[in-house]
Amino acid sequence: MVIAISSNIKKHYKNYCDFLDYYWLDYFTKLKIKFIVLPNSTLSTNYILKNNLKKINLIILPGGNNINEMNKVIRNRNKVEKSIIKFSIKNRIPLLGVCRGMQLINIFFGGKNKIKKNHMGTNHFVSIRNDKIFKKKKFLVNSFHDYCIEKKDIGKNLEIIGECDDQTVEFFKHKKHRIYGIMWHPERYKNYLQLKKIINKIE
Numbered sequence: 001m002v003i004a005i006s007s008n009i010k011k012h013y014k015n016y017c018d019f020l021d022y023y024w025l026d027y028f029t030k031l032k033i034k035f036i037v038l039p040n041s042t043l044s045t046n047y048i049l050k051n052n053l054k055k056i057n058l059i060i061l062p063g064g065n066n067i068n069e070m071n072k073v074i075r076n077r078n079k080v081e082k083s084i085i086k087f088s089i090k091n092r093i094p095l096l097g098v099c100r101g102m103q104l105i106n107i108f109f110g111g112k113n114k115i116k117k118n119h120m121g122t123n124h125f126v127s128i129r130n131d132k133i134f135k136k137k138k139f140l141v142n143s144f145h146d147y148c149i150e151k152k153d154i155g156k157n158l159e160i161i162g163e164c165d166d167q168t169v170e171f172f173k174h175k176k177h178r179i180y181g182i183m184w185h186p187e188r189y190k191n192y193l194q195l196k197k198i199i200n201k202i203e
Helices: 022-030 042-051 072-091 100-108 193-202
Strands: 002-006 008-012 015-019 034-038 058-061 095-098 122-128 138-143 158-164 169-174 179-182
Touching (some): 002 042, 008 072, 022 034, 034 042, 042 072, 058 100, 072 095, 095 193, 100 179, 179 193
Parallel strands (some): 058 095
Antiparallel strands (some): 008 015, 122 158, 169 179
Protein backbone atom coordinates (compact mmCIF):
# COMPACT_ATOMS: atom_id res chain seq x y z
CA MET A 1 0.00 0.00 0.00
CA VAL A 2 1.11 3.56 -0.77
CA ILE A 3 -0.58 6.47 1.02
CA ALA A 4 -0.28 10.13 -0.01
CA ILE A 5 -0.78 12.55 2.88
CA SER A 6 -1.00 16.35 2.82
CA SER A 7 1.21 18.53 5.00
CA ASN A 8 0.44 20.48 8.12
CA ILE A 9 2.09 23.93 8.36
CA LYS A 10 3.36 26.10 11.21
CA LYS A 11 5.20 29.32 11.95
CA HIS A 12 8.96 28.84 12.08
CA TYR A 13 10.89 31.94 13.14
CA LYS A 14 10.05 34.54 10.46
CA ASN A 15 8.95 31.91 7.98
CA TYR A 16 6.73 28.81 7.80
CA CYS A 17 7.50 25.12 7.40
CA ASP A 18 5.51 22.15 6.19
CA PHE A 19 5.54 19.12 8.48
CA LEU A 20 3.97 15.75 9.14
CA ASP A 21 2.73 14.97 12.65
CA TYR A 22 4.86 12.26 14.26
CA TYR A 23 1.74 10.21 15.03
CA TRP A 24 1.36 9.58 11.29
CA LEU A 25 5.07 8.94 10.78
CA ASP A 26 5.04 6.43 13.62
CA TYR A 27 1.97 4.70 12.16
CA PHE A 28 3.49 4.39 8.69
CA THR A 29 6.81 3.18 10.10
CA LYS A 30 5.41 0.56 12.47
CA LEU A 31 3.04 -0.88 9.87
CA LYS A 32 5.67 -0.60 7.11
CA ILE A 33 3.42 1.50 4.89
CA LYS A 34 5.04 3.47 2.09
CA PHE A 35 3.92 7.07 2.07
CA ILE A 36 4.28 10.28 0.06
CA VAL A 37 4.10 13.69 1.74
CA LEU A 38 2.32 16.33 -0.32
CA PRO A 39 3.59 19.92 0.16
CA ASN A 40 1.51 23.07 0.53
CA SER A 41 2.07 23.94 -3.10
CA THR A 42 -0.66 23.31 -5.67
CA LEU A 43 1.85 23.04 -8.51
CA SER A 44 4.16 20.59 -6.73
CA THR A 45 1.35 18.53 -5.21
CA ASN A 46 -0.39 18.11 -8.57
CA TYR A 47 2.94 17.09 -10.13
CA ILE A 48 3.59 14.51 -7.40
CA LEU A 49 0.07 13.07 -7.61
CA LYS A 50 0.11 12.79 -11.40
CA ASN A 51 3.51 11.11 -11.41
CA ASN A 52 2.49 8.60 -8.76
CA LEU A 53 -1.08 8.04 -9.94
CA LYS A 54 -0.68 4.28 -10.47
CA LYS A 55 1.03 3.79 -7.09
CA ILE A 56 -1.26 5.65 -4.69
CA ASN A 57 -3.93 3.55 -2.95
CA LEU A 58 -5.26 6.18 -0.54
CA ILE A 59 -5.00 9.92 0.16
CA ILE A 60 -5.23 11.37 3.68
CA LEU A 61 -5.99 14.97 4.65
CA PRO A 62 -4.81 15.14 8.29
CA GLY A 63 -5.53 17.54 11.14
CA GLY A 64 -3.77 20.78 11.94
CA ASN A 65 -4.40 24.49 11.62
CA ASN A 66 -7.66 26.29 12.21
CA ILE A 67 -9.37 25.94 8.84
CA ASN A 68 -11.08 29.34 9.15
CA GLU A 69 -8.01 31.46 9.91
CA MET A 70 -8.01 34.32 7.44
CA ASN A 71 -4.36 34.48 6.46
CA LYS A 72 -2.70 33.58 3.17
CA VAL A 73 -0.86 30.55 4.59
CA ILE A 74 -4.03 28.80 5.78
CA ARG A 75 -5.95 29.85 2.68
CA ASN A 76 -3.19 28.31 0.58
CA ARG A 77 -3.35 25.02 2.48
CA ASN A 78 -7.12 24.97 1.95
CA LYS A 79 -6.58 25.61 -1.76
CA VAL A 80 -4.03 22.79 -2.05
CA GLU A 81 -6.25 20.29 -0.22
CA LYS A 82 -9.30 21.22 -2.30
CA SER A 83 -7.23 20.46 -5.41
CA ILE A 84 -6.35 17.10 -3.82
CA ILE A 85 -10.05 16.32 -3.32
CA LYS A 86 -10.69 17.12 -6.99
CA PHE A 87 -7.81 14.84 -7.98
CA SER A 88 -9.21 12.06 -5.78
CA ILE A 89 -12.63 12.30 -7.40
CA LYS A 90 -11.32 12.55 -10.97
CA ASN A 91 -9.00 9.55 -10.57
CA ARG A 92 -11.21 7.52 -8.23
CA ILE A 93 -8.64 7.35 -5.46
CA PRO A 94 -10.09 6.77 -1.96
CA LEU A 95 -9.70 9.74 0.37
CA LEU A 96 -9.87 10.10 4.17
CA GLY A 97 -10.14 13.44 5.98
CA VAL A 98 -9.20 13.46 9.68
CA CYS A 99 -10.46 16.29 11.92
CA ARG A 100 -9.46 19.37 9.90
CA GLY A 101 -9.47 17.20 6.79
CA MET A 102 -13.08 16.21 7.48
CA GLN A 103 -14.01 19.86 7.98
CA LEU A 104 -12.45 20.77 4.63
CA ILE A 105 -14.31 17.97 2.85
CA ASN A 106 -17.54 19.28 4.36
CA ILE A 107 -16.81 22.79 3.07
CA PHE A 108 -15.82 21.42 -0.35
CA PHE A 109 -19.27 19.86 -0.71
CA GLY A 110 -21.09 23.01 0.40
CA GLY A 111 -21.36 22.38 4.15
CA LYS A 112 -20.53 24.63 7.11
CA ASN A 113 -18.42 24.25 10.25
CA LYS A 114 -19.17 26.05 13.53
CA ILE A 115 -17.31 26.62 16.77
CA LYS A 116 -18.75 24.52 19.59
CA LYS A 117 -17.68 24.46 23.23
CA ASN A 118 -16.53 21.42 25.22
CA HIS A 119 -14.87 19.50 22.38
CA MET A 120 -11.22 20.55 22.52
CA GLY A 121 -9.12 18.27 24.72
CA THR A 122 -12.01 16.06 25.81
CA ASN A 123 -13.17 12.48 25.39
CA HIS A 124 -16.75 11.78 24.36
CA PHE A 125 -18.91 8.99 22.99
CA VAL A 126 -19.67 8.45 19.32
CA SER A 127 -22.75 6.51 18.21
CA ILE A 128 -22.28 4.58 14.97
CA ARG A 129 -25.10 4.05 12.49
CA ASN A 130 -25.41 1.09 10.13
CA ASP A 131 -21.83 0.47 9.05
CA LYS A 132 -19.55 -2.57 9.01
CA ILE A 133 -16.33 -0.85 10.10
CA PHE A 134 -16.87 -1.10 13.85
CA LYS A 135 -18.43 -3.91 15.88
CA LYS A 136 -19.47 -1.56 18.68
CA LYS A 137 -22.34 0.84 18.10
CA LYS A 138 -21.06 3.30 20.70
CA PHE A 139 -17.55 3.96 21.97
CA LEU A 140 -15.34 6.63 23.51
CA VAL A 141 -13.09 8.78 21.30
CA ASN A 142 -10.64 11.65 21.73
CA SER A 143 -11.38 15.20 20.59
CA PHE A 144 -8.97 17.97 19.55
CA HIS A 145 -11.19 20.37 17.62
CA ASP A 146 -13.09 23.59 18.24
CA TYR A 147 -15.06 23.49 15.00
CA CYS A 148 -17.86 20.95 14.60
CA ILE A 149 -20.38 19.97 11.95
CA GLU A 150 -24.03 20.10 12.91
CA LYS A 151 -26.41 17.79 11.07
CA LYS A 152 -28.15 20.67 9.31
CA ASP A 153 -24.80 21.96 8.04
CA ILE A 154 -23.49 18.78 6.45
CA GLY A 155 -22.38 19.02 2.81
CA LYS A 156 -24.27 17.71 -0.20
CA ASN A 157 -24.25 13.91 -0.69
CA LEU A 158 -22.42 13.32 2.61
CA GLU A 159 -24.00 10.54 4.65
CA ILE A 160 -23.66 10.46 8.45
CA ILE A 161 -22.06 7.30 9.86
CA GLY A 162 -21.31 8.46 13.40
CA GLU A 163 -22.39 11.30 15.68
CA CYS A 164 -21.65 12.69 19.12
CA ASP A 165 -24.20 12.84 21.94
CA ASP A 166 -24.61 16.57 21.24
CA GLN A 167 -25.79 15.66 17.71
CA THR A 168 -22.65 16.90 15.93
CA VAL A 169 -21.31 14.77 13.07
CA GLU A 170 -18.22 12.70 13.89
CA PHE A 171 -18.00 10.37 10.89
CA PHE A 172 -19.38 10.58 7.35
CA LYS A 173 -18.94 9.17 3.87
CA HIS A 174 -19.82 10.45 0.43
CA LYS A 175 -22.76 8.72 -1.24
CA LYS A 176 -21.07 8.51 -4.66
CA HIS A 177 -17.31 8.76 -4.12
CA ARG A 178 -14.97 6.82 -1.84
CA ILE A 179 -14.49 9.80 0.43
CA TYR A 180 -14.71 9.55 4.21
CA GLY A 181 -14.37 12.07 7.02
CA ILE A 182 -13.67 11.36 10.68
CA MET A 183 -13.52 14.02 13.40
CA TRP A 184 -11.49 12.28 16.09
CA HIS A 185 -7.82 11.24 15.79
CA PRO A 186 -7.44 7.45 15.49
CA GLU A 187 -3.73 7.90 14.67
CA ARG A 188 -3.17 8.98 18.28
CA TYR A 189 -4.13 5.59 19.72
CA LYS A 190 -1.09 3.36 20.22
CA ASN A 191 -2.54 0.11 18.89
CA TYR A 192 -3.90 1.76 15.69
CA LEU A 193 -6.82 -0.69 15.76
CA GLN A 194 -9.46 1.88 14.79
CA LEU A 195 -7.26 3.44 12.12
CA LYS A 196 -6.50 0.07 10.54
CA LYS A 197 -10.21 -0.76 10.41
CA ILE A 198 -11.08 2.56 8.79
CA ILE A 199 -8.28 2.42 6.21
CA ASN A 200 -8.99 -1.22 5.33
CA LYS A 201 -12.64 -0.28 4.72
CA ILE A 202 -11.82 2.71 2.54
CA GLU A 203 -8.79 1.47 0.60
